[in-house]
Amino acid sequence: MKILVINCGSSSLKYQLFDMDENKLLAKGICDKIGNELSGFKYVVITGIDEDGKEIEAKEFEKLHIADHSVAIDLVLKKLVNKETGVIADIKEISAVGHRVLHGGEKFNGSVLVDEKVKEAIRECFDLGPLHNPANLMGIECCEKVMPRVPQVAVFDTGFHATMPDYAYMYALPYKYYEKYGIRRYGFHGTSHRFVSKRCIELLGGKAEGTRIVTCHLGNGSSISAVKDGKCLDTTMGVTPLEGIMMGTRCGSIDPAIVPIIMKKENLTPDEIDDVMNKQSGMLGVTEKTNDNREIEEMAKNGDKRAQLVESMLCHQLTKYIGGFAAAMGGVDAVVFTGGIGENNPHYRTRVAEKLAFLGTAIDEEANGKRGKEIEISVPGSKVKLFVIPTNEELMIAQDTFEIVSE
Ligand code: ADP
Numbered sequence: 001m002k003i004l005v006i007n008c009g010s011s012s013l014k015y016q017l018f019d020m021d022e023n024k025l026l027a028k029g030i031c032d033k034i035g036n037e038l039s040g041f042k043y044v045v046i047t048g049i050d051e052d053g054k055e056i057e058a059k060e061f062e063k064l065h066i067a068d069h070s071v072a073i074d075l076v077l078k079k080l081v082n083k084e085t086g087v088i089a090d091i092k093e094i095s096a097v098g099h100r101v102l103h104g105g106e107k108f109n110g111s112v113l114v115d116e117k118v119k120e121a122i123r124e125c126f127d128l129g130p131l132h133n134p135a136n137l138m139g140i141e142c143c144e145k146v147m148p149r150v151p152q153v154a155v156f157d158t159g160f161h162a163t164m165p166d167y168a169y170m171y172a173l174p175y176k177y178y179e180k181y182g183i184r185r186y187g188f189h190g191t192s193h194r195f196v197s198k199r200c201i202e203l204l205g206g207k208a209e210g211t212r213i214v215t216c217h218l219g220n221g222s223s224i225s226a227v228k229d230g231k232c233l234d235t236t237m238g239v240t241p242l243e244g245i246m247m248g249t250r251c252g253s254i255d256p257a258i259v260p261i262i263m264k265k266e267n268l269t270p271d272e273i274d275d276v277m278n279k280q281s282g283m284l285g286v287t288e289k290t291n292d293n294r295e296i297e298e299m300a301k302n303g304d305k306r307a308q309l310v311e312s313m314l315c316h317q318l319t320k321y322i323g324g325f326a327a328a329m330g331g332v333d334a335v336v337f338t339g340g341i342g343e344n345n346p347h348y349r350t351r352v353a354e355k356l357a358f359l360g361t362a363i364d365e366e367a368n369g370k371r372g373k374e375i376e377i378s379v380p381g382s383k384v385k386l387f388v389i390p391t392n393e394e395l396m397i398a399q400d401t402f403e404i405v406s407e
Contacts, residue, residue, distance in 0.1 A: 001406075002026070002093045003398045006073075007100040008139025010131065011035055013072045017080060017087065017094070018398040025055065025395075026087040028240055031072040035401040042078050045087060052373070060085065064350060069135075070142040079147065096151045096313060097143050098401030100191070101136040102158070103129035103368070109162030111400040114140055114152040121389035123153065128182060128239065130366045153401040160194040161187030163231040168328075171238075185243075187225070187235035189217045192391040195228040196338045200391050203376070204334060217391065218348075219339035220248040220291070226319070226325035234328055236321055242277060245317045246310075248291035251281035252317070283310050293341045304372075315351040322352065334385040335361070344371050345389050353378075353386060360384045 002019060007014040016028040027042040041062040048056040075093050088094070092343070099114075102270050103125040112118050122137045131135075140152050161201050169185040170178065177183040193215045196397040200215070208230030215225045222245050225235040234246025236253075246252040254277075263273050284291035287306045299307035326332035335356075337349055345366045353363035360383025368377040 001095045001402060002088060003401050004094050004097045005394045005397045006097055006139050006143065007098070007394075008069060008135050008137045008142075013069055013076070013139065015044045015076050016394045018395065019399060023395075026113065028394075029076070029079075030224070031066050034066045034069060034072055037065060038063050039072075041066065041075060043076075043085070058390060062298070067073065067137050068142075072146055073139075073142050073146045087308065091147065093126035094147070094150060094152065096153060096401050096405040097147065098153045098155055099136060099143075100397055100399040101139050101154045101156050102132035102138075102188070103186065104154075104156035104158045105186070106162075106164075106184075108154075108156050108159055108161050111153055111155040111397075111404060113404055114154050118154055119352075128186070151405050153397075153404050155191060155397040155400050157188045157190050158186045160190030161185075161225070161232045161235050164234060168234040168380045183239055185235070185238045187223065187232065188241045189221070189223045189225075190232075191393040191396045192217045192338060193223070193225040193227065193232065193235070194390055195393065195396040196336045196389040197225070197230065199374070200334050200336050200387055201230055203387060204385070211334075212326070212332050213334045213336060214325045214332055215336045215338065216318065216322070216342050217339045218245075218318075221250065222247045222252075222341070224321045224325065226329050228329045234274060234325060245321060246286075247282045247312060248293075249279050249282045249284045251277045251285065283314075286310050286313070293345060297345065311347070311351075313338045315348055315355070318348065318352050319355040322356060323359070332359060332384055336389050338389050338391040343388055344369070349386070349388075351379060356384070361386060 003018045003020055005016045011034045012030060014030045017026045019026055025046050031039060031041050033039045035196055041064060043060045045058045046055045047058050050056055075172040080086050080088055084223060086218045099367050101122055105125045105128060119137060122133055126133050135325040143152055171183060175181060187275050197213050197215050200213050202209055204211055213227040215227055217223050222240055223235055223237045224245060242250050257393045259273055282291060283296055285312055290296060296307045296310055300311050322335055349368055350363055353361045362382040364377055364379045367375055373389060375388050376385060377388055
C-alpha cells in the first residue's frame with residue numbers, strides 16, 4: 001500500500017510517498033513560496049540505500065510559478081507518475097493521504113479519518129493555531145479536490161499529549177479562561193515524542209508499563225516530554241509552541257510580566273511582541289547573529305562569548321527540565337535525544353549527562369561521537385540509559401494512516 005504524507009504550511013507544501021508493504025520511502029520534496037511569481041519545487045527520488053543504511057537521493061529542483069496549494073498537489077502527483085522520474089505508474093496506487101495537523105484542541109487523542117466533523121473541529125482550533133491550522137485544513141481540502149474518494153487521515157501534533165492529567169495541563173489563571181478560550185497546555189511535536197518514546201520502549205525491552213522516559217526533541221523548535229508507561233505525563237510546550245526550553249528564534253518560558261513591561265517601554269502592539277518572542281528571540285536573540293546551532297557551535301569554539309552563553313543557557317535549561325520530569329515521574333530509566341540538534345550535537349549531550357550524573361547517567365564518549373544514527377550513548381550498566389534516536393514524523397504519520405485505513 002502506498003501512502004502520501006502531506007505537511008501543508010501557509011506558503012509551502014512538504015510531501016513524502018511511502019511504500020508501507022516494504023516500509024520504505026519512495027520520494028519526497030517540497031513546494032515553497034506558493035503564490036509567488038517564482039515558487040520552488042524540489043523533488044527527491046530515493047534510489048537506494050548506502051552501506052550505512054542512509055538513503056541515496058536523486059534530486060531535482062525547478063523554479064516555476066505555483067499559483068496555489070491545489071496546483072502544488074497536482075504538480076506533485078504528476079511528478080510521482082512521470083514516466084521518466086516517477087516512482088508509481090498511476091495515481092490510483094495511492095491508497096490514502098496522511099496530513100500533519102498542528103492543533104487538535106481537546107477533541108482528539110489520536111489520529112482520525114477526516115470527515116466533515118473533523119474538518120469543523122480543525123476549523124474550531126484556528127484561534128489556537130492561527131498560522132498552521134488554516135493551512136493544514138487547506139491541504140486536506142485540496143487533496144479532496146484533486147484526489148476525490150481517496151481517504152484522508154489527520155495526525156495531530158497535540159495528539160500524543162492528550163493523556164496529560166489536569167494538574168499538568170492547567171495554568172494557575174482564572175479557571176474561566178480555560179472554560180471560555182481553552183487556555184491550557186496542549187503540547188506539540190507529539191508525533192516525534194511518540195515515535196522516539198515508542199522506539200525507546202522497544203530498546204528497553206518492549207513493555208511500556210513501568211517505564212519512565214524523558215524525550216528531548218531539539219531542533220529549530222524544541223520541546224521535552226515526560227513519558228510514563230508509554231503515555232505523555234507532561235511536556236514543555238503550552239497553548240502554543242512558544243513555551244518551554246529556549247529555541248532557535250523563540251524565547252521559551254520567561255516571566256510573563258516581561259511582556260507588558262517591554263510592550264510599554266518599546267510601545268509594541270500584541271502582534272509586535274508576539275513577533276519578538278517567536279521570531280527575534282532564542283539563540284538568535286541572545287547571539288544577535290544566528291539561530292543556526294551549527295554556526296553557534298563554531299562561534300563558541302572560536303571564543304565567541306554570546307555563543308558560549310547560548311550553549312550554557314541551553315544545557316542549564318535542558319538539565320532543569322530533564323531533572324524536573326524525572327522527579328515528576330518518580331525516577332527516570334532513559335533519556336532520548338532527537339531533532340536536528342539532539343541527533344547531531346554531542347557537546348550538549350555530554351554536558352547534560354555530566355550534570356545529571358547524580359541521577360545515574362554515565363555517558364560513553366565514543367558512542368556519543370557518532371552522528372545522526374540510532375545509538376545508545378550510555379555505558380553498559382548506566383542506571384539511566386541515554387539514546388540518540390533519529391525522529392521520523394512522516395513515517396509515523398504514514399503508519400497511523402495505514403492503520404486507520406486498514407481497519
Ligand atoms: P526543525 O525544528 O525546523 O525541524 P531541525 O530538527 O532540522 O529543525 O533542527 C535544526 C537545527 O539543528 C539547527 O539549529 C541546525 O543547526 C541543527 N543541526 C542540524 N544538523 C546539525 C549538525 N550536523 N550538527 C549540529 N547541529 C545541527
